[in-house]
Amino acid sequence: MQPCQKDNRSFFEKLQNAEGLDLRDNRGKRHDLAIVLVGVTLALLSHRDGFLSSIHRHLKNHYERLMTALSVEAKSAVSRAQLPRVLEKVSVEVFDGARNQSTSQDSRQFQLGIKFLF
Numbered sequence: 001m002q003p004c005q006k007d008n009r010s011f012f013e014k015l016q017n018a019e020g021l022d023l024r025d026n027r028g029k030r031h032d033l034a035i036v037l038v039g040v041t042l043a044l045l046s047h048r049d050g051f052l053s054s055i056h057r058h059l060k061n062h063y064e065r066l067m068t069a070l071s072v073e074a075k076s077a078v079s080r081a082q083l084p085r086v087l088e089k090v091s092v093e094v095f096d097g098a099r100n101q102s103t104s105q106d107s108r109q110f111q112l113g114i115k116f117l118f
Contacts, residue, residue, distance in 0.1 A: 012038050012070055014098045021094040024086070031078045036086055037095065039066060039077075056080040 015021065015034035022033045036059075043058035044050065060077045067074035078086055 011041075011099075014101060015095075018094050018098045021091050021098065022089065023091055024089040031075075031082070031086060032072075033086065033090065035066070035070070035072065036078050036083070037090065038070070039063065040087070041099075042066070052083055053080065056083050059083075 012034055015037050016032075024033070039059040039062070040055055042062070043055040046058060048054045048058050056078075063077040064074055
């Protein structure tokens, strides 16, 4: 599979299917955690400084392209105020497990996909 094809969503799908990743209460969920985590991961891999404002700016500026690449209906990006609240409800152990499940080929495709997106 070519890394830039629309159906190359393995990291996103791993996050979507990771049981126990999202520790938020089901009431009032507005943002798909997998989308937020992919956006944050892309921001960090794009050499953002790690501050939430910088990460949020990157996420917001590239949100539509990310939604198009993931073939997901575009809603609004998570707000700067909401971002830390969403991230604090992530099971770090489950996220690390999903991230580490990637083989070297998946990682290479993911990095090539990033270059395509940004």
